Amino acid sequence: MKNSENYQNLANNLRAIIGILELDRTSPLYRDGIAICQYLENPIFRIAVFGPFNYGKSTLLNAILGQRTLPIDLIPTTGAAIHVRYGRELQTRITLxxxxxxxxxxxxxxxxxxxxxxxxRMRDDVAKVEVFCPHPFLQTGVELLDLPGTDDREAQDALVREQLLTADLVIQVLDARKLMTLGEREHLRDWLMDRGIKTVVFVANFLNLLEPDEQKQVYNRLLFVAESFRSELPNNISNLYRVDALPALRARLKGDTAAAQITGLGIFESALQSIVAAKQEKTAIQFPRVEAIAISIQQAGETKAQAISAEITAAEAKDKAKLEIKQKAQKLIQKGFSASVSDFQGWLYLPKLIERYQSELASALQNGTFAIWEEEIFKIAIAEYQEDIIKWVNQASEFFDCHQPPELTIPFPNPPEIILPPPPLQPNTSKESGNVTPLAIATGLGWMLAGVVGAAVVGGATYLFGKGSNESEVPKSSVSYLDLVVQAYREAAKDYLTHFTTEAFAVLQEYEQIAETIINCHVKEEALKITTQHHQLQLLQTLLHNLSEDLSM
Structure with missing residues (x-):
């Protein structure tokens, strides 16, 4: 990484990956990642003062600045990360x-x-606290960061842990009155070393409160602790300094330079200036801690990518299984539908229809029971075929979540009209006599026999020719006439069935075309989710690739 553009690209990639990871905003990785991004986007040389509460951190910074810039008291006071930057006059800016x-x-x-x-407790409505101070050291591009004390509240510890990532140099303040606590050692390991933060100096405070013999013993012990931590500092720069913070501040406020030197403040300030000069000359970014957090985010991203890939594989397998089920169902429905249509078409085949219904329809016409026959026999038989066909289409509509089909409505012709031949002339009756009785009368459903042949039974029954006749046989002319009557009814029945089957075939063919679009339709809702996951995986893999390239530069 060599220039600000590369740093910005790295920050952009990290932010994008963090977004895809959907981390809890209170999680350490999220807070560390955002802090690193902010650090990359604003690479000022930041010096953070770090340590438990009541160790004199704010007092030390006030001594460096030469005035009571930061609040100090005998109780833990700092409740926010206070950024101290250069300004022409002392000024404070609070961002909520x-x-x-x-x-x-x-x-x-x-x-x-x-x-x-x-x-x-810290205020939860404060986003950032900045103090602008006219100090020459800050004018060199340095920012001092006063952090809340650790080991007091979990929220404060989380804030400190996050802000340490943005520091180019960490000053860990030690209390000379006690050896380094277990908590301090854990922070040194977990918050600094394991996160790539190795530019650290230790400041022993309160040595002035010990007896002279104790001061030397304690300092040597602290020196051993400091030397065990491999700080990445310029050559000939120690990582342990003694500064009596409160006496140093008092001396600075009085303008007593000699007294300030005795507190160790001058030596420490000189070391800080040397570290800053060396680091600024080399690079404005402390890359090891950036790399440490970036690798953690990269690993989390790779884990996320594997999870998304597994989800896609499972979803595709599930979708494939659903598709296979649909295909099998589609074949079964198509087969059932075709069979039902074929059965109905076979039933509608005119020769079979005439063979099955012509005689009983002709009889119903003659007896005036056509309406009953049509409703209770003919339409019921047709309804069974209709229901069987519609059943398959409705199943397809529900299974494939398609629109409901229109009803299969088979039209029926109007009731047939029968035109009977004129009856034969009876003996001793002339056309001019005017005594001819009509043989047939029109009815709403056909024609009924009447008059002298009213008792004739069409279809082979006995025919009573006339009232005074003793003949036992029906005259041939009458038998021939009965044949004509029967034939008239049969022709009317055939004509009705012919019209019916023609219309029924046409409607059935039209319905088949509509039904085919429903049976063959496909649902694609599952594919939309898989496509979204594919895009997410592709984006994440691209970002991870870019991140790898950024880290290798």
Whole structure:
């Protein structure tokens, strides 16, 4: 990584991967990742002062600045990360979580926004605290970062842990009155070393409160601890300094340079200037800690990619199984539908239809029971075929989640009209006599026999020729006439069935075309989710590839 453009690309890739990971905003990886991105986007040389509460961190920074810039007290006070930057005059800017900014001269406003409340809790409406100070050291591009004390509250520890990632140099303040605690050692390992933060110097405070013999013993012990930590500092720069913070601040406030030197402040400031000069000359970015967090994010991204890939594989397998089921169902439905249509078509085949229904329809016409026959026999038989056909289409509609088909409605012709031949002339009756009785009368359903042949039974029954006749046989002319009557009814029945089957075939053919579109339709909702996952996986893999290239530069 050599220039700001590369740093910005790395930050963009990290932010994008963090977004895809959908991390909890309170998780360490999320907070570390965002902190590193902010550090990359604003690579000022930042010096963070770090340590448990009441170790004198703010007092040390005030001594460096030569004035009471930061709030100090005998109880833990710092409740926010206070960024101290160069400014032409002492000024404080508070940025709230709603993006509102409050700017005031001096630092009195810190008492309202940057100290702990009565329950030693940080304010949750403060996003950032900045102090601008006209100090020559800050003018060189340095920012001092006063952090809340550790080992007090979990929220404060999380804030400190996050902000340490943005520091180019960490000053860990030690209390000379006690050896390094287990908590301090864990922080040194977990918060600094394991996260690639190795540019660290230790400052022993409160040595002035010990007896002279004790001071030497304690300092040697602390020196052993410091030397065990491999700080990445310029050559000939120690990583352990003695600074009596409160006496140093008092000396600076009085302008007593000699007294300040006795506290160790001058030596420490000289070391800081040397470290800053060496680091700024080499690079503005402390890349090891960036790399450490970036690798953690990269690993989380690779795990996420594997999870998405597994989800896609499972979804595709599930979708394939569903597709196979649909294909099998489609074949069964298509087969059942075709069989039902074929059965109906076979039933509608005119020769068979005439063979099955012509005689009983002709009889119904003659007896005036056509309407009953049509409703109770003919339509019921047709309804069974209709229901069987519609059943398959409805199943397809429900199974494939397609639109409901229209009903299969078979039309029926109007009731047939029968035209009977004129009856034969009876003996002793002339056309001119005017005594001919009509043989047939029109009815709404056909024609009924009447008059002298009213008792004739069409289809082979006895025919009573006339009232006074003693003949036992029907005259041949009458028998011939009965044949004509029977034939008239049969022709009417055939004509009705012919019209019916013609219309039924046409409607059935049209319905088949509609039904085919329903039976062959496919649902693609599952594919949309898989496509989204594919895009997410492709994007994540691209970002991970870019991140690998950024880290290798």
């Amino acid at each position: 979580t709603n993006s509102r900014e409050i700017t005031e001269n001096g630092t009195d406003i810190l008492k309202q926004f940057a100290i702990l409340d009565d329950n030693r």
